[in-house]
Amino acid sequence: MHHINDSLEDPVALLVLLVPLVLLAGVVVLVVHVVASLRGAPEPLAPAVARAARRHEALVSAVATLAGAGATVGFLMLPSLPLSPAGGIRTAGYALGAATAPYVGAVVLCLVRAVGERTWPRPRGDVRTAPLTRRTVLSTGGWRLVVLAATIATGLLAVLLYGATATPDGQRVARAVVAGGDVVGWASAGPYPGWYYGGPIALGLAAVAVAALLSLRVVTRRRPLPLVTREHDDGVRRLAAARLLAGAQLWTGAGVGLTMLFAALALRSTDHLLGTALSGLVGATALLGSMVVAGTAVPGPRRRRPAVRPASPDGVVA
């Protein structure tokens, strides 16, 4: 079999370059988010206790995002450890690590977020209140949960399709070389997300789905904040869910998008034009769309509003 683009190092180097770029974008989003949040609540008329609640939420978001970024980088660096086997195995380890690291980051972000939700003060005082509404994970997650589910479903579908079209080793895609009506050989290109990469990617996507739902459930079922009005409590809850899902979306979309863009490169090398176009288009949409979705959970610049206008407890840019 003739290998096109046989060297793993170039694409892997590109992937290793792209993943930190995505992470850098995430960190920029984080910095804007933290600065905007710590400068004060979006509504200057909000009571001090509501502003403190938002600051606590911003701190939990920042720690969760940093933990997710750290876990991603750490997972990427695992093959560099002295105990890791050298040579081709280490190179394959880099590729596999790069393919699955975003999902590790997303899972860590979700879990840290869930732990952070447990740090809110418990109800105290002799008089307690509770809203008579049923909160559900779907109502708390809103459209961001639907987008994350669609991204995960797209990733799983892509893994199935790539797995079905990959070579038996699950790392390349091949195309018959035909001359005079006869197959005279096979050309292949990689890395290609067949089962070798697809299995761990599917596990990663499933883990993200479970972690996001579990964490969102913790946000949904958190006790109402003491001394805070119901409107502000709902606003903090929606903000927490938005930032949780935005973070998971950023990491998951980056993973799915980059995987599909790499598959598009391999498909282009083997002249699968339709597959190249579809994979590239969907991959770029997942990557860039996830960044946009993540950006919507960042507080916008504080707007000057007339004093009589009612305060919006959400604080999330629509």
Added chain:
Amino acid sequence: MTELRVDLTAATPVYEQIRAQLAALVAVGALSPGERLPASRDLARDLGVAVGTAQRAYRELEAAGVVHSRRRTGTVVAESAGRGTRSRSGPDPHADGADGAGGPDLLTDVRALVARARSEGLDDAELLLLVRGAQAEVRVSG
């Protein structure tokens, strides 16, 4: 959105405070038939009380026919709950400003009574004392 408020230091047990408030909200139509209530576990967690406390309140409401519980739908306001009160209260969209049952708009009067009591500085306990006293007087004279 309605909410429950319980006072842990009140002489009335917490489960009874929950039961009474839910029954009252159903009676005035703030909770409609078929409306789903929070799960007892969620309500207990939000209030910071034991799960058994909320479960007891729900059990008593179910025994009184105010709510019913199903495994799949949870606890919902019963279709027949508060029917008697609602038939005598609230604006009837089909009536031209007239009271729903042709008689006095009882709920409107009660709301006016509560508003007047608060404007005159009476707290809820004092108002309830007046109402119970009036009920006793009517029973005696009737």
